[in-house]
Amino acid sequence: MNTKVWKVDKYVDNLESNPQLVDAAQLLRDNEVVALPTETVYGLGGNAFNDEAVEKIYAAKGRPGDNPLIIHIADREQLNDFVAEIPEKAEQLMNGFWPGPLTIILKMKQGVLSEKASAGLTTVGVRMPDHPVALALLKQCGLPIAAPSANSSGKPSPTTAQHVIDDLQGKIAGVLDGGPTGVGVESTVIDCTEAIPVILRPGGVTLEQLQEVIGEVKVDPALTDEAAKPKAPGMKYRHYAPNAPLYLVAGTKEFLQGLVDEKQQESLRVGVLTTEEHQTEYRADYVLACGKRSELESVAAALYDTLRQFNQSNVDVIFSEMFPSEGVGHAIMNRLLKAAGNKIISE
Ligand code: AMP
Ligand code: MG
Numbered sequence: 001m002n003t004k005v006w007k008v009d010k011y012v013d014n015l016e017s018n019p020q021l022v023d024a025a026q027l028l029r030d031n032e033v034v035a036l037p038t039e040t041v042y043g044l045g046g047n048a049f050n051d052e053a054v055e056k057i058y059a060a061k062g063r064p065g066d067n068p069l070i071i072h073i074a075d076r077e078q079l080n081d082f083v084a085e086i087p088e089k090a091e092q093l094m095n096g097f098w099p100g101p102l103t104i105i106l107k108m109k110q111g112v113l114s115e116k117a118s119a120g121l122t123t124v125g126v127r128m129p130d131h132p133v134a135l136a137l138l139k140q141c142g143l144p145i146a147a148p149s150a151n152s153s154g155k156p157s158p159t160t161a162q163h164v165i166d167d168l169q170g171k172i173a174g175v176l177d178g179g180p181t182g183v184g185v186e187s188t189v190i191d192c193t194e195a196i197p198v199i200l201r202p203g204g205v206t207l208e209q210l211q212e213v214i215g216e217v218k219v220d221p222a223l224t225d226e227a228a229k230p231k232a233p234g235m236k237y238r239h240y241a242p243n244a245p246l247y248l249v250a251g252t253k254e255f256l257q258g259l260v261d262e263k264q265q266e267s268l269r270v271g272v273l274t275t276e277e278h279q280t281e282y283r284a285d286y287v288l289a290c291g292k293r294s295e296l297e298s299v300a301a302a303l304y305d306t307l308r309q310f311n312q313s314n315v316d317v318i319f320s321e322m323f324p325s326e327g328v329g330h331a332i333m334n335r336l337l338k339a340a341g342n343k344i345i346s347e
Contacts, residue, residue, distance in 0.1 A: 101204025
């Protein structure tokens with residue numbers, strides 16, 4: 001399949017009637033799949049009403065069929081079509097964070113959306129992305145769009161159109177290139193089907209921000225306890241992994257350097273994931289700065305691109321610094337732990 005690449009300037013007026021968007025929206029109505037920029041990562045969109053379109057998403061990504069897709073909308077009116085009820089707290093969250101990186105799990109009207117999109121669950125995860133291209137495309141096609149991250153399953157999520165092309169060229173109808181995404185980690189997933197909402201996946205909206213709007217918020221125990229079964233089916237899978245084994249290092253820079261030296265003595269090529277503050281302080285085969293530690297938002301924005309860059313450097317092993325698990329650091333550490341398959345070396 002020839003994958004079209006459309007460059008779009010997200011700042012132009014009347015994006016909706018831009019010919020590239022009209023073309024992409026038509027492909028979505030024809031039940032083809034198209035990658036689109038959002039404020040978190042690039043998504044791979046397909047018509048959420050249609051089984052064939054949704055199957056194409058799973059096939060292109062190689063995504064396990066029991067991992068449900070998030071449904072993207074441009075207008076809250078669209079919820080009436082497929083959501084059974086909107087509890088008060090969900091309403092408050094929509095008012096507070098939409099459009100934005102927050103996916104809300106709600107009870108679903110049965111028999112409306114493709115069953116494959118919800119992987120057989122009775123609930124649905126829905127969000128309104130805060131990106132002009134995504135919103136214009138959703139408006140132009142007039143459909144709820146099922147969209148997981150537009151990467152091959154298991155790989156780091158894409159934060160540029162080039163990442164999407166690297167993984168999915170030839171497997172999807174097109175990519176709308178709207179430049180690099182902003183937040184860099186996926187949406188926060190919050191389950192609002194229970195009296196006290198539960199965070200199933202940390203992401204672009206922090207626990208602290210959620211608490212400010214709705215008070216008490218629980219966190220799925222599976223996020224901290226490896227033995228517990230996660231409530232978001234997708235959270236049980238290995239994700240975001242670079243080709244070389246990745247180890248998170250809980251200790252000083254000197255301790256991390258010692259690990260590098262040991263591996264180099266075994267003639268292995270060693271990568272280090274650090275931040276701008278410490279980049280010049282390590283001696284290794286490939287040292288990458290992933291944003292600035294003093295601004296965790298910049299670490300989130302650079303994380304997936306950094307993990308992907310290690311694949312181009314043919315390192316045999318990667319050691320990474322760790323980050324504080326607060327604010328967006330919660331999402332950063334969640335993704336790094338998954339990328340590392342939970343391997344931590346402590347001093
Ligand atoms: P991705 O599409 O890669 O951003 O992943 C979507 C995440 O949302 C996965 O972890 C899914 O398991 C989770 N998710 C989507 N829909 C639901 C739902 N109805 N209930 C629980 N988790 C969901
Ligand atoms: Mg994903």
